[in-house]
Amino acid sequence: MGTKRMLLVAMMVGLLLCTPLVAQAQREASGAGPVDIELWYGAAITEAGPPPEDWVGFQIIKDKLGINLKLTALPSNEADQDVKVSAAAAADNLPDIFMVRREVWLRLVNQGMLAPVDDLYAKMPTRTPLQYDADSIGFTTIDGVSYGLASPGSIPRNEGVLIRKDWLDKLGLKVPETLDDYMQVMKAFTFNDPDGNGKHDTYGYGAFIEINNFEEGLGRRMDPFFGAFGVAGTWNMTKADFGLNVRKGKYYDAMAFIKRMVDDGVIDPNWLAYKKDDFRAAWKQGRFGIMREQNAAFAATSNYAPFDKNFPDGEWIVADPPKGPEGKQAVGVYTSQYRVYAISDRVTAEKKDAIARLLDWMSSKEGYYLLGWGVEGVNYTLKDGIPVAAGVPDPELAFTGPKGQPYTQLRNMVFYNGEVELTSRYPTYKTATSGKEMSALRVLVDMQSRPWTAAIASDTLPPPSTDLKRFYEQGVTEFITGRRALNKANWDAWVAEFDKLGGKAWEEEARSVAAANGLLR
Amino acid sequence: MDASVSVPSSGKSLVRRIQRHRAIYVLLVIPITYFIIFKYIPIWNGQIAFKNFMPRQGVLGSAWIGFANFVEFFDSFYFWELLRNTVMYSVGKLLISIPLSIMLAIMLYECRITVLRKTVQTLAYLPHFLSWVIMYGILLGLLAPGDGLLNDIAKAFGGRGIDYLTNVQAFPWVVLLSDAWKEMGWGAIIFIAALMAIDPTLFEAAIVEGATAWQRVRYITLPSILPVIIMVVLLRLGTILSGGFNQLYMLYSPSVYSVGDIIDTWVFRGLQEGKFALATAVGLFKGLMGLLLLTFSNRMTRKVSGSSLY
Numbered sequence: 001m002g003t004k005r006m007l008l009v010a011m012m013v014g015l016l017l018c019t020p021l022v023a024q025a026q027r028e029a030s031g032a033g034p035v036d037i038e039l040w041y042g043a044a045i046t047e048a049g050p051p052p053e054d055w056v057g058f059q060i061i062k063d064k065l066g067i068n069l070k071l072t073a074l075p076s077n078e079a080d081q082d083v084k085v086s087a088a089a090a091a092d093n094l095p096d097i098f099m100v101r102r103e104v105w106l107r108l109v110n111q112g113m114l115a116p117v118d119d120l121y122a123k124m125p126t127r128t129p130l131q132y133d134a135d136s137i138g139f140t141t142i143d144g145v146s147y148g149l150a151s152p153g154s155i156p157r158n159e160g161v162l163i164r165k166d167w168l169d170k171l172g173l174k175v176p177e178t179l180d181d182y183m184q185v186m187k188a189f190t191f192n193d194p195d196g197n198g199k200h201d202t203y204g205y206g207a208f209i210e211i212n213n214f215e216e217g218l219g220r221r222m223d224p225f226f227g228a229f230g231v232a233g234t235w236n237m238t239k240a241d242f243g244l245n246v247r248k249g250k251y252y253d254a255m256a257f258i259k260r261m262v263d264d265g266v267i268d269p270n271w272l273a274y275k276k277d278d279f280r281a282a283w284k285q286g287r288f289g290i291m292r293e294q295n296a297a298f299a300a301t302s303n304y305a306p307f308d309k310n311f312p313d314g315e316w317i318v319a320d321p322p323k324g325p326e327g328k329q330a331v332g333v334y335t336s337q338y339r340v341y342a343i344s345d346r347v348t349a350e351k352k353d354a355i356a357r358l359l360d361w362m363s364s365k366e367g368y369y370l371l372g373w374g375v376e377g378v379n380y381t382l383k384d385g386i387p388v389a390a391g392v393p394d395p396e397l398a399f400t401g402p403k404g405q406p407y408t409q410l411r412n413m414v415f416y417n418g419e420v421e422l423t424s425r426y427p428t429y430k431t432a433t434s435g436k437e438m439s440a441l442r443v444l445v446d447m448q449s450r451p452w453t454a455a456i457a458s459d460t461l462p463p464p465s466t467d468l469k470r471f472y473e474q475g476v477t478e479f480i481t482g483r484r485a486l487n488k489a490n491w492d493a494w495v496a497e498f499d500k501l502g503g504k505a506w507e508e509e510a511r512s513v514a515a516a517n518g519l520l521r
Numbered sequence: 522m523d524a525s526v527s528v529p530s531s532g533k534s535l536v537r538r539i540q541r542h543r544a545i546y547v548l549l550v551i552p553i554t555y556f557i558i559f560k561y562i563p564i565w566n567g568q569i570a571f572k573n574f575m576p577r578q579g580v581l582g583s584a585w586i587g588f589a590n591f592v593e594f595f596d597s598f599y600f601w602e603l604l605r606n607t608v609m610y611s612v613g614k615l616l617i618s619i620p621l622s623i624m625l626a627i628m629l630y631e632c633r634i635t636v637l638r639k640t641v642q643t644l645a646y647l648p649h650f651l652s653w654v655i656m657y658g659i660l661l662g663l664l665a666p667g668d669g670l671l672n673d674i675a676k677a678f679g680g681r682g683i684d685y686l687t688n689v690q691a692f693p694w695v696v697l698l699s700d701a702w703k704e705m706g707w708g709a710i711i712f713i714a715a716l717m718a719i720d721p722t723l724f725e726a727a728i729v730e731g732a733t734a735w736q737r738v739r740y741i742t743l744p745s746i747l748p749v750i751i752m753v754v755l756l757r758l759g760t761i762l763s764g765g766f767n768q769l770y771m772l773y774s775p776s777v778y779s780v781g782d783i784i785d786t787w788v789f790r791g792l793q794e795g796k797f798a799l800a801t802a803v804g805l806f807k808g809l810m811g812l813l814l815l816t817f818s819n820r821m822t823r824k825v826s827g828s829s830l831y
Contacts (some may be wrong), residue, residue: 079793086795092576107795112577201668209774268665272776273686277662287667424820466790467598470782475776481776483689 034068035354039099040085041297042339044412046076048405055407057370058297065357073409074099078212089113094344097355098302103149103213103463105140105340110355114147115345117351121146127169127329127363130416139338139460149359153337155295160331160447161322164289164317167194167202175319179228179257182290182322186266189289195394204266206288208274209477214458216469217476218248220332221292222258224321227253227330227453235458235510239520244507246472246498251490253325259486271480286311290327292331295447299440301400301429318446331447333455339412362414371414372421374407378406387424461510468502544789570677570802583798590802599782613697615757621705623645623750626712627738638830653771655826660699660772666669687776696781700768715749716735716742755830756824759815 032094032474043050050073061069070096074081082104088094089108100108108114121137131151138146145469163175168185171192171432176182186204188194193200214225216234223232231245231254245251261267268280268288283291284306297303298316307314343355361367373380373387378398381391389398396403415421426441462470475494479486484494495503514520539546565580570590572583595602607762625645632638648656663670664685672682685691719742727737764783773781784807786799823829 054715082793086792089576089795090574090797092579104795111575161602203667269682269684270661270668272774273661275657292649313538376701450546463794466787466794470599470775470778477774478778478779481684481687483776
């Protein structure tokens, strides 16, 4: 009896395991019912959860478009995103449509794992004019075939140099303009007790290492100083002087200036150990008086609130980046920011059509507001045609509230940085403690008006090898920390070693790609 | 009377034994299934270590390239440094964490104040349950050069701040000691279990004979738990080329790459570039080295101490 019982249990387990497979096969064979589409998306709010199972969008998409949408959020960290997509590719198990960064996308194209999407543009009459133009299509076109849908990404030039105006006033200083001015102000912020608490607990500049393929070395937070020497970012994208900035003479001068900042103790000594959250906690605690920060991370309601509470009389202003010896200045480099969604070449023609229907609906008025802000009267109300959080019955369900945020996780698939979005996203408000009027939109406009260096498509150039990338990042950091003595002879020797390890070859390869694709200005 | 006994064939005997102990065999199905799915089937995919793996062509369809992936790893500009760092952290953790775990286990075992023992035990286990992300936040609070607790104390006594997390001299110690702090309590569990198995009459006899506490530890406790110590050390030797990815990935930064980059972090950066075949080759290399070390050490310890893992 015991053996029979065990056999029975084993059979039931086997049946249970097989049932979904059989059901799937039957559904596919009959062609009836909604089409399953698996979408891996980049979450709009990384700290909030995915749209809940009872999200009204699922039902609308099923009823109107005949699509059974399955959502998976990609990790918030770009490196982890790459690993997740690469792992799915290695298992030949890519989802139907997924967000992907350009380096990984390029590899997938070369491996023949992505479907051409040229035919989709015409199938999306509502979406295509809003989301795709010649530049964005060119961004995903290889040998005349487009392998991805590139939508407008994050807002370009949305960061700026910010200075504590209240500290300047207290110390009787003017807004700095040149590198020398900056150094004087940073010293005063460090040694003249700008917060007046009698302690040596403030610093001139705050930063952390934030690197990507077009902002290598010490990363974007130090770029205002490299910009003063005309060597911000990884690449110089001009015809006249194309190449890796780190191989240019002025890069050494910029390094020498930053080394002086470190040696003089005017930069927060924690900067090399900070992660992004630590850095952001630090400026809110009043540790430093100059930084490069993003507009919303600085001025959005919840982000500014802790600083406002800690320092009701505190005030940050946007300033021009430092002007270098030859009059050059730049907050940093900017490129075309695209968010690429690719389609697996495993999808059937039926699924591909369904994807086109889905994306086009997303950009329709119904989809745009539903994905962007949720349900009117529940997650937002309209004021002068702009969705606002005020006036909803349950403030927690407002699109800005903790319970409402999951409903807008797909908003980056429909936003295109239009006026409605920006006005809604960055409303003008009064701070809770000091009652100051703040507007992340005003800050954004101000930041965009400051000097920047264009490095369009520098993020599409080939990346370095793992070893070379490490050599680059480690080397510049070691010069700054003093592990390697920063003098011209040592620097030249290091650059020579960099070249020997593949730096020169990397530059030449990038030059060929840039020239072949007409990327040089 | 026929005195002969029929001897069942070994096949029948096995079936009979399975029938007799079927409940145990049913329980065994779960771990065996786990090992088959997650440990043995993937071995088949290990062949991509010798291939130019192209996902679309699959494991079988990708072209054989011999040892090219291994050569790429061995030819890495940083190969020796990666190997040195990995072994340094593995051996260092072995030398620091295991003795500390043994000491903690003995102290807890010897402690006669129940409240104190339980409190210390709980506090010692606690860090094991914290992720390295949380641990990094704690370490930054303790060790930051600007306002870390340790540096604040040093400055209060006229010393100068040390950038523990970004200084190549200090960083290895931060790694080793923070690992010891996090895992010491958890590692002590197995030794406490071994201590519980010691016959208490041995201690009673030793006390009657006038043995001091230290003498009891030296001549009874340590020899009694020696097989467990050997087992733990041998098992750790099998993973000697895994220096602790999670910890290093959280703690390191470009300024300490020279002492913080280990094989696994290097491979992870390669994975970001989609180098799965290279990662598999490195994994095979690590597994092979672990197997060799484990086998060799097992034989050596059997020869020297008479105790071994198998």
